[in-house]
Amino acid sequence: MSEKTSILNLPEEELVHSGSRACSGCGLGIIYRIGLKALGKNTILVVPPSCLTVLQGLYPIASTKLPCLNVTFASTGAAATGVKAALNALNKKGITVAGWAGDGGTSDIGLQSLSGACERGEEFIYICYDNEAYMNTGVQRSGTTPQGAVTTTTPIKGKLQQKKDVPAIIAGHGINYVATCSAAYPLDLYDKIKKATTIPATKYIHAHTPCPSGWGFDPKYTVKIGRLAIETGLYVLYEIEYSKWRLTGPSEKLLNKKLRPVRDYFEAQTRFKSITSSLISQVQKQVDEKWAGFAS
Amino acid sequence: MHIIETGNVAAATGVKLARAQVVAAYPITPQTPLTEKLSEFVESGKMEAQYIPVESEHSALSVCIAAASTGARAFTATSSNGLLYMSEQVHWAAGARLPIVMCVANRAVGAPWNIWNDQQDSISQRDAGWIQMYASDHQHIIDKVIQAFYLAEKMKIPVMVCYDGYLLSHTYMPFEIPDEAMVDSFLPPFSPDYALDPGDPQNLNTVTLPDVRENIHGDLAPGYMEIRRSLHEDMRCAIVELGEIDKKYYEIFGRGGSPYVEAYKCDDASFIAVCLGSLSYHLRDVVDALRVEGIKMGVSGIQIYRPFPDQALVDVLKSAKGVIVLEKAISYGNQGALFADVKAALYPVKERPFVHNYILGLGGREIKTIDLYNALKDSCTASEAKVDTPRWIGLKL
Ligand SMILES: Cc1ncc(C[n+]2csc(CCOP(=O)(O)OP(=O)(O)O)c2C)c(N)n1
Ligand code: SF4
Ligand SMILES: [Mg+2]
Numbered sequence: 001m002s003e004k005t006s007i008l009n010l011p012e013e014e015l016v017h018s019g020s021r022a023c024s025g026c027g028l029g030i031i032y033r034i035g036l037k038a039l040g041k042n043t044i045l046v047v048p049p050s051c052l053t054v055l056q057g058l059y060p061i062a063s064t065k066l067p068c069l070n071v072t073f074a075s076t077g078a079a080a081t082g083v084k085a086a087l088n089a090l091n092k093k094g095i096t097v098a099g100w101a102g103d104g105g106t107s108d109i110g111l112q113s114l115s116g117a118c119e120r121g122e123e124f125i126y127i128c129y130d131n132e133a134y135m136n137t138g139v140q141r142s143g144t145t146p147q148g149a150v151t152t153t154t155p156i157k158g159k160l161q162q163k164k165d166v167p168a169i170i171a172g173h174g175i176n177y178v179a180t181c182s183a184a185y186p187l188d189l190y191d192k193i194k195k196a197t198t199i200p201a202t203k204y205i206h207a208h209t210p211c212p213s214g215w216g217f218d219p220k221y222t223v224k225i226g227r228l229a230i231e232t233g234l235y236v237l238y239e240i241e242y243s244k245w246r247l248t249g250p251s252e253k254l255l256n257k258k259l260r261p262v263r264d265y266f267e268a269q270t271r272f273k274s275i276t277s278s279l280i281s282q283v284q285k286q287v288d289e290k291w292a293g294f295a296s
Numbered sequence: 297m298h299i300i301e302t303g304n305v306a307a308a309t310g311v312k313l314a315r316a317q318v319v320a321a322y323p324i325t326p327q328t329p330l331t332e333k334l335s336e337f338v339e340s341g342k343m344e345a346q347y348i349p350v351e352s353e354h355s356a357l358s359v360c361i362a363a364a365s366t367g368a369r370a371f372t373a374t375s376s377n378g379l380l381y382m383s384e385q386v387h388w389a390a391g392a393r394l395p396i397v398m399c400v401a402n403r404a405v406g407a408p409w410n411i412w413n414d415q416q417d418s419i420s421q422r423d424a425g426w427i428q429m430y431a432s433d434h435q436h437i438i439d440k441v442i443q444a445f446y447l448a449e450k451m452k453i454p455v456m457v458c459y460d461g462y463l464l465s466h467t468y469m470p471f472e473i474p475d476e477a478m479v480d481s482f483l484p485p486f487s488p489d490y491a492l493d494p495g496d497p498q499n500l501n502t503v504t505l506p507d508v509r510e511n512i513h514g515d516l517a518p519g520y521m522e523i524r525r526s527l528h529e530d531m532r533c534a535i536v537e538l539g540e541i542d543k544k545y546y547e548i549f550g551r552g553g554s555p556y557v558e559a560y561k562c563d564d565a566s567f568i569a570v571c572l573g574s575l576s577y578h579l580r581d582v583v584d585a586l587r588v589e590g591i592k593m594g595v596s597g598i599q600i601y602r603p604f605p606d607q608a609l610v611d612v613l614k615s616a617k618g619v620i621v622l623e624k625a626i627s628y629g630n631q632g633a634l635f636a637d638v639k640a641a642l643y644p645v646k647e648r649p650f651v652h653n654y655i656l657g658l659g660g661r662e663i664k665t666i667d668l669y670n671a672l673k674d675s676c677t678a679s680e681a682k683v684d685t686p687r688w689i690g691l692k693l
Contacts, residue, residue, distance in 0.1 A: 041494055042494045043494060044366070044492045044493075044494060046362065053502075053503060054503070056499060056502060057499070057502065057503075058504070058505055058509070059502045059503065059504040059505070059509065059517065060509060060510075060511040060512075060517035061511065061512060062498075062502060064499060065497055066497050067493055067494055067498055067499070068492075068497075068499045068500065069362060069365050069366075069492055069501065070499070070500060070502055070503075071358065071361070071362065071388075071501070072358070072384050072385060072388055074354060075354065075355065075358035075361075075385065078354070078355035078356075078358035078359050078362070079358050079359070079361065079362035080362070081320075081348055081350075081358075081359050081362070082318065082320070082348070082358060082359035082360060082361065082362025082363040082365075083362045083363070083366045083492060085320075085346040085348055085359060085362075085363050086317070086318055086346075086362070086363035086364075086365075086366030086367060086368035086370075087366060088346055089317035089346050089363070089368045090317070090366070090367060090368060095494060112351060112354075112355075113351070113352070113354070113355045113358065116350055116351030116352070116355055119351070120348070120349070
């Protein structure tokens with residue numbers, strides 16, 4: 001990353017009003033506030049149904065100061081395409097278009113329209129905030145729910161399947177920029193979104209977003225949980241800029257260092273209450289192998 | 297200029313003349329040649345528009361919804377399962393009050409797979425809040441597409457222009473292409489009251505409560521029900537507006553005069569057949585044949601199905617002895633949807649005609665002139681009104 005933003009030179013103007021309808025301690029609250037600062041005022045947002053719809057408020061009051069088109073669940077990628085197509089047709093230049101969707105709206109029902117847009121190389125930034133379940137409808141499993149997590153549709157044994165690797169799927173389209181980030185490292189997120197605004201065609205940013213209500217931890221630990229995900233090496237921060245992959249920020253610093261055991265992360269959240277020791281060992285092995293690969 | 301071309305080309309030419317700015321479509325038989333033609337227009341530079349080759353119909357209408365919300369004139373087209381696949385967006389476009397125009401080349405819906413013509417696809421979307429126009433020939437298609445943009449933008453309601461798959465979409469017919477400059481004088485550029493704009497940020501289609509709610513200034517803003525009622529009210533106003541548009545179009549292009557119902561030999565008719573689409577022209581031959589035999593028959597082709605032109609239709613039908621509604625669609629477990637609508641429109645008439653219902657042509661079953669002739673003759677010579685149950689023309693088993 002060329003320039004690192006510090007808390008001192010973050011833009012002061014808030015683009016999200018205070019007093020949103022999100023739960024206290026919501027990780028989305030952090031990334032939305034900081035993410036909109038990075039996008040800037042000359043932006044049009046596209047949002048499908050999700051916790052973000054609720055955060056944005058109920059008609060006729062809105063908590064976002066940017067123009068925003070609320071769209072159907074599956075259509076974010078296509079709707080962002082349509083906004084940009086209209087701006088092009090009307091010869092309105094220099095306006096950033098950004099889709100903001102949850103993991104369900106991205107990895108499951110919205111994957112098709114996002115894939116179509118990436119393949120066509122549409123000009124917009126797509127930000128997926130991954131709280132690892134359908135939170136808006138009451139914590140049902142999604143494609144990105146991690147293995148072992150209890151949700152209301154995996155209520156007893158926890159999810160049996162692995163988390164879908166959405167950034168890798170999107171990277172498979174060969175788009176110019178794919179990055180992962182975390183609500184626990186908002187300045188890293190800020191810099192990545194900022195960078196995305198300077199790169200042409202489709203950009204994809206996947207943000208790990210702790211959710212106290214859905215994951216089962218005290219709202220005051222949102223950042224702590226988010227950091228644990230990085231410090232255990234479970235969740236990796238990287239960017240793929242014009243096909244070049246590299247570890248970034250907090251994850252880069254962990255290279256060749258001893259990672260915290262994944263058990264610490266699982267034990268801090270009630271959603272992993274039914275996870276077995278053998279699954280924890282299995283995940284630990286996967287993480288160790290993944291990081292061994294990064295080191296070589 | 298007159299040319300001989302297909303219905304799909306007539307539609308594409310209308311879209312080009314209307315200067316649609318964003319076109320997004322996904323191929324499906326029998327709409328496909330329309331999509332191909334538009335992409336050719338755009339790629340060759342004959343049409344200045346953004347053409348988005350989307351990955352599905354759901355996305356096609358999503359692109360149009362977003363483009364119209366951003367202030368561009370948007371067009372899409374589909375048929376059959378494509379229309380059903382975008383159904384969520386069909387409702388959304390109407391609720392969001394976006395003046396999108398969509399052509400539907402009518403085709404049967406699966407299962408089983410069938411690519412031939414009937415009208416079940418668009419009829420099944422009847423209650424989505426779109427204006428639905430039905431064309432009887434290629435001239436209708438091109439004229440209605442141009443008028444549809446005007447009507448949609450005036451009323452802030454999306455418009456479907458429906459035409460029979462194959463029978464119109466793929467057949468060659470002569471039609472006049474309206475002069476470009478005259479179309480420009482008829483249809484001004486799209487200028488919405490509001491659009492997505494960082495200079496004037498608005499949050500569109502936010503969650504809206506069942507009840508009314510105060511805005512930050514303390515003024516009451518509508519709840520969901522007020523918003524939906526205004527869609528209904530504006531739909532009713534669209535009937536009047538269509539009459540005005542038809543007059544204006546007639547003054548400029550010399551075509552029009554029957555925006556609601558195209559009546560053929562209905563003035564003195566004792567019996568009137570009623571239908572949607574190209575069937576009304578097919579029936580003209582049958583009307584002529586029956587008249588030779590002394591049966592005073594007429595036929596009315598309904599031009600706009602939603603909003604329903606009840607008053608105009610009643611004016612045509614009220615002095616007839618019998619009305620025969622022929623439909624290429626059915627409301628399963630009940631009767632033809634148009635049949636129910638025609639009966640409802642006639643209900644306030646004191647001495648109302650009997651109304652018969654025939655279902656025909658489903659999945660492209662051939663509609664033989666002789667079968668139409670026999671069915672109409674049977675209805676006219678029946679001593680009394682028959683039961684409501686629809687009868688079927690052309691069944692073989
Ligand atoms: C077509 C459709 N299916 C289902 C829903 C119901 N629904 C609304 S939000 C949502 C879950 C959203 O999950 P995600 O995208 O992960 O966002 P989150 O709520 O977790 O922030 C679902 C299932 C819907 N609105 N539309
Ligand atoms: S459920 Fe989770 S993601 Fe949704 S608002 Fe609450 S904390 Fe935020
Ligand atoms: Mg989610």
